[in-house]
Amino acid sequence: MSTMSPAPAEQKRGIRPAQSKMPQAPRAQRESPLARGGALIVMGVFTLYFLVPIWWLLVAASKNRSQFNTTNPLWFADFSLFENIGNLVAYRDGVYLKWLLNSALYAGGGAAIGTIIAGMCGYALAKYRFPGRELIFNVVLGGVLVPATALALPLFLIFSQISLTNTFWSVFLPSLVSPFGVYLARIYASASVPDELIEAARLDGAGEVRTFFTVSVRMMVPALVTVFLFQFVAIWNNFFLPLIMLRDETLFPVTLGLYAWNSQVNQIPVLRDYVLIGALLSIIPLIIIFLLLQRFWRNGLSAGSVK
Amino acid sequence: MRMKKRAVAVALLTAATVALTGCATSGSTGTDAAACAPSKGKVNLTFTTWIPGMEDTVAVWNKANPDVQVKVQTGPNGNGGTYQNFFNQLKAGNAPDLGQIEYDALPNFRVQDGLTDLAACDGVLAAKSDFVDWTWGQVNFGEDKSVYAIPQDAGPMAMFYRADLFKAHNIAIPTTWAEFATAAEKVRATGGYITNFSQSDINQFAGFVWQAGGKWFKSDGDKWTVDLTDPTTTKVAAYWQDLIDRDLVSTNPPWTDEWNNAYNSGSDWTWNSAAWGANSIASGAPDTAGKWAVAQSPQWKAGDKASGNWGGSSTAVFKGSKHPYEAAKFALWLNTSDEALTMLNKSANLYPAAKSGLDLPALKAGVPFYGDQAIYDEFAIASAQVSPDFVWGPTMTQTYNDVSDGFKAAVSGKGTLAEALKVGQANTIAAMSAQSIPVNK
Numbered sequence: 001m002s003t004m005s006p007a008p009a010e011q012k013r014g015i016r017p018a019q020s021k022m023p024q025a026p027r028a029q030r031e032s033p034l035a036r037g038g039a040l041i042v043m044g045v046f047t048l049y050f051l052v053p054i055w056w057l058l059v060a061a062s063k064n065r066s067q068f069n070t071t072n073p074l075w076f077a078d079f080s081l082f083e084n085i086g087n088l089v090a091y092r093d094g095v096y097l098k099w100l101l102n103s104a105l106y107a108g109g110g111a112a113i114g115t116i117i118a119g120m121c122g123y124a125l126a127k128y129r130f131p132g133r134e135l136i137f138n139v140v141l142g143g144v145l146v147p148a149t150a151l152a153l154p155l156f157l158i159f160s161q162i163s164l165t166n167t168f169w170s171v172f173l174p175s176l177v178s179p180f181g182v183y184l185a186r187i188y189a190s191a192s193v194p195d196e197l198i199e200a201a202r203l204d205g206a207g208e209v210r211t212f213f214t215v216s217v218r219m220m221v222p223a224l225v226t227v228f229l230f231q232f233v234a235i236w237n238n239f240f241l242p243l244i245m246l247r248d249e250t251l252f253p254v255t256l257g258l259y260a261w262n263s264q265v266n267q268i269p270v271l272r273d274y275v276l277i278g279a280l281l282s283i284i285p286l287i288i289i290f291l292l293l294q295r296f297w298r299n300g301l302s303a304g305s306v307k
Numbered sequence: 308m309r310m311k312k313r314a315v316a317v318a319l320l321t322a323a324t325v326a327l328t329g330c331a332t333s334g335s336t337g338t339d340a341a342a343c344a345p346s347k348g349k350v351n352l353t354f355t356t357w358i359p360g361m362e363d364t365v366a367v368w369n370k371a372n373p374d375v376q377v378k379v380q381t382g383p384n385g386n387g388g389t390y391q392n393f394f395n396q397l398k399a400g401n402a403p404d405l406g407q408i409e410y411d412a413l414p415n416f417r418v419q420d421g422l423t424d425l426a427a428c429d430g431v432l433a434a435k436s437d438f439v440d441w442t443w444g445q446v447n448f449g450e451d452k453s454v455y456a457i458p459q460d461a462g463p464m465a466m467f468y469r470a471d472l473f474k475a476h477n478i479a480i481p482t483t484w485a486e487f488a489t490a491a492e493k494v495r496a497t498g499g500y501i502t503n504f505s506q507s508d509i510n511q512f513a514g515f516v517w518q519a520g521g522k523w524f525k526s527d528g529d530k531w532t533v534d535l536t537d538p539t540t541t542k543v544a545a546y547w548q549d550l551i552d553r554d555l556v557s558t559n560p561p562w563t564d565e566w567n568n569a570y571n572s573g574s575d576w577t578w579n580s581a582a583w584g585a586n587s588i589a590s591g592a593p594d595t596a597g598k599w600a601v602a603q604s605p606q607w608k609a610g611d612k613a614s615g616n617w618g619g620s621s622t623a624v625f626k627g628s629k630h631p632y633e634a635a636k637f638a639l640w641l642n643t644s645d646e647a648l649t650m651l652n653k654s655a656n657l658y659p660a661a662k663s664g665l666d667l668p669a670l671k672a673g674v675p676f677y678g679d680q681a682i683y684d685e686f687a688i689a690s691a692q693v694s695p696d697f698v699w700g701p702t703m704t705q706t707y708n709d710v711s712d713g714f715k716a717a718v719s720g721k722g723t724l725a726e727a728l729k730v731g732q733a734n735t736i737a738a739m740s741a742q743s744i745p746v747n748k
Contacts, residue, residue, distance in 0.1 A: 069592075073564070156399065157395075160399035165399075247353075247381065247392075248381075263384040266587060267587075271359070
């Protein structure tokens with residue numbers, strides 16, 4: 001920290017920042033074993049902190065019920081994971097699979113369409129000049145600050161008026177909206193899509209929509225992937241809105257379904273096993289999505305930082 | 308700048324909410340409670356419950372009653388969100404026709420005027436004799452001419468105990484609470500605990516108070532009286548406080564791994580619990596299979612015959628249902644027919660509130676986990692001994708939270724159970740006043 005402090009001070013005094021930074025680079029390298037060791041320890045602790053619960057979940061899900069309470073919680077007993085999964089999938093005619101599918105539809109569909117909407121909206125705010133542009137942007141920015149949970153009840157009352165509660169749409173439609181996505185798309189579009197390029201496309205006779213989808217979208221891919229990921233995770237984990245909106249078990253996302261089961265383990269103990277295994281399975285799609293998309297994401301972050 | 312925009316957004320939002328709520332309230336109209344006539348044509352009912360497997364039971368009804376089709380909706384248990392959903396739906400005017408409500412939550416719906424009085428519906432008043440007496444008291448709130456729900460299941464309490472351990476150490480099975488305390492000392496001398504005091508689920512303590520004859524709430528029709536600190540409750544609290552102080556009972560939070568482990572390892576010897584608890588032990592302590600038995604709860608006075616109750620729910624018809632006649636008919640079938648009760652007992656371990664349900668074959672058989680004892684015979688006896696006079700208050704969620712906060716502190720040595728109840732008393736009165744529920748201060 002102390003080695004860093006001179007930089008802003010020098011900048012303030014008007015000394016060229018590029019030069020003042022120069023000597024720091026080698027110094028940082030000299031310190032690297034210690035710094036790197038410290039960083040590794042900190043990261044190691046955090047990794048453990050995040051991974052131990054998942055490890056516990058994996059171990060717990062692989063045990064049968066009698067071993068669950070009686071054996072070491074962090075190590076395997078008889079490995080009956082697949083048998084447990086079989087039981088879970090068979091329970092109540094595979095309602096769990098239906099929940100997984102619902103979650104995939106809500107999160108996948110919601111994130112895909114939501115990303116397109118946020119991308120178009122952010123692009124329009126960045127590249128077109130029209131009256132009220134800043135007002136719209138600021139209202140959207142205000143939307144970032146309002147937690148989704150606070151909107152659930154008003155949404156329920158609105159949807160009640162048009163008899164849409166307890167339908168697929170009551171969870172899907174609110175999921176399409178992502179103020180943060182609009183914000184990110186606008187910032188990114190104004191930084192990464194040159195006006196000259198749009199001008200050139202127009203001169204070549206492309207309409208605005210075509211320009212957006214063929215030219216601008218390509219340059220905004222990293223931002224759009226980020227928006228998609230954020231939105232996907234947010235919808236997948238969204239619990240409160242479905243809790244308030246849905247009554248029909250066949251519409252539940254996996255979060256609500258597991259919560260409903262978990263609320264009854266006192267009286268129906270077998271549900272506890274299903275909740276554990278179900279929770280383990282429900283994080284797999286998120287891991288897959290992250291692994292598939294993280295390449296774009298990393299590129300996107302570094303691209304932004306260079307600019 | 309940002310703050311200003313945010314304020315604007317919040318203001319807009321609030322305005323929208325207020326406008327909406329206004330619409331919703333004016334839009335919803337309840338049906339007349341006094342009349343209860345059959346509807347013409349085919350009737351579709353919705354029924355929200357969190358009992359797994361209810362669909363299968365309802366399918367039997369739907370098959371036999373093509374003109375009254377019931378659709379099952381579900382969700383988490385009542386306090387887990389379904390009650391809040393009911394209130395939201397009542398506000399929005401789209402509540403289901405029928406809903407599952409636990410006895411301790413019924414008064415809350417009653418004071419919010421969310422329930423249809425079913426007394427005028429065919430066969431409802433006459434059904435009183437079909438149900439165990441005290442369960443009927445839970446659904447009519449002591450008003451002879453009203454019925455606000457049909458009792459579904461009950462949780463009469465008895466004592467699960469490790470027959471093998473008591474025998475091996477030559478300790479008599481306690482039949483009074485005084486004997487229970489003496490036995491607790493002997494059990495502690497062997498290294499175990501006689502039982503576990505539920506620090507976070509106040510329902511167990513409420514069951515003890517219920518058994519002892521305490522009354523926490525009274526309503527004379529106009530005003531509520533809250534009495535969490537009556538002499539009976541104070542006596543029960545002092546009794547358990549003494550056992551806790553002397554380290555004669557364990558205080559694991561219920562349904563946790565420690566709790567299961569304490570029973571599975573044989574460290575805890577008894578559990579004062581409800582009929583539905585039979586499965587909790589069997590699943591939490593699988594290594595002790597065959598070693599358990601069930602006896603009546605210890606009594607405050609030798610020779611008394613009193614039991615408490617822990618849990619149980621009812622099937623209510625909400626305000627706004629257009630078909631109370633059919634809904635009541637379905638609710639009666641669901642909770643009195645042998646067919647439905649057998650299925651619900653099988654899928655969700657429900658212990659029926661209907662008298663005839665206590666004689667179901669499934670509830671007459673010996674249970675291997677309890678050394679083939681016909682344990683439900685004990686619960687049937689207990690059920691008949693539960694006092695019909697115990698009344699729940701209209702803000703139980705809050706009361707439970709306040710008291711359990713105090714209980715958790717008390718078991719770790721900060722404060723006492725009696726003090727926790729005092730705080731619960733004050734906060735309950737405050738909460739009721741805040742909701743404009745008339746209450747004696």
